[in-house]
Amino acid sequence: MGLVGFPNAGKSTLLSVVSAAKPEIANFPFTTLVPNLGIVEYRNHRSFVMADIPGIIEGAHEGKGLGLRFLRHIERNSILLFMVPADSDNIHQEYKVLLNELRQYNPELLDKQRLLAITKSDMADEELQSEIKSDLPDIPFVFISSVAQKGITELKDMIWNVLEASNKG
Ligand SMILES: Nc1nc2c(ncn2[C@@H]2O[C@H](COP(=O)(O)OP(=O)(O)OP(=O)(O)O)[C@@H](O)[C@H]2O)c(=O)[nH]1
Numbered sequence: 546m547g548l549v550g551f552p553n554a555g556k557s558t559l560l561s562v563v564s565a566a567k568p569e570i571a572n573f574p575f576t577t578l579v580p581n582l583g584i585v586e587y588r589n590h591r592s593f594v595m596a597d598i599p600g601i602i603e604g605a606h607e608g609k610g611l612g613l614r615f616l617r618h619i620e621r622n623s624i625l626l627f628m629v630p631a632d633s634d635n636i637h638q639e640y641k642v643l644l645n646e647l648r649q650y651n652p653e654l655l656d657k658q659r660l661l662a663i664t665k666s667d668m669a670d671e672e673l674q675s676e677i678k679s680d681l682p683d684i685p686f687v688f689i690s691s692v693a694q695k696g697i698t699e700l701k702d703m704i705w706n707v708l709e710a711s712n713k714g
């Protein structure tokens with residue numbers, strides 16, 4: 546499965562808390578310049594691979610930012626986890642921008658299973674969380690905080706269930 550998000554969304558931080566990978570993490574965009582892979586241990590000695598992809602911005606399909614050349618690294622994955630921070634001005638809109646960039650790169654990417662993680666949710670109180678919930682895309686979502694270790698088990702369960710379902714075809 547692969548992580549899809551704007552720069553600074555918390556992709557590498559998530560990878561660092563669910564796997565042994567030690568990606569660079571910093572509070573500025575384009576920290577990750579090449580994809581990082583990590584193995585996520587799941588219950589009963591099962592595991593799956595998580596690919597931390599460099600951040601995508603609007604216009605990436607035209608080469609803006611780092612462009613989309615890294616997306617080939619996730620073409621093989623069956624699941625895409627979209628990651629949008631809880632303090633984003635408009636989570637639904639950010640998701641749409643990301644989706645549109647993927648579509649422009651390769652429409653087949655939209656056949657993949659999509660999940661949404663609202664990251665940095667330690668920065669969103671209950672009121673903001675319910676406000677966020679009132680306008681989300683129609684895909685499974687979870688609030689997570691890699692820093693506070695919240696929602697991580699729920700996220701892994703969600704990913705695992707989708708992986709299992711897609712393996713059974
Ligand atoms: N409060 C809070 N901050 C977080 C959380 N996760 C990540 N951050 C912070 O967000 C900033 C960006 O995190 P990264 O993991 O480097 O973000 P990224 O998505 O990999 O960014 P790029 O590599 O630039 O695409 C860092 O300062 C992190 O410490 C979280 O759960 N809560």
Ligand SMILES: [Mg+2]
Nearest residue numbers: 556557576577
């Ligand atoms: Mg990163």
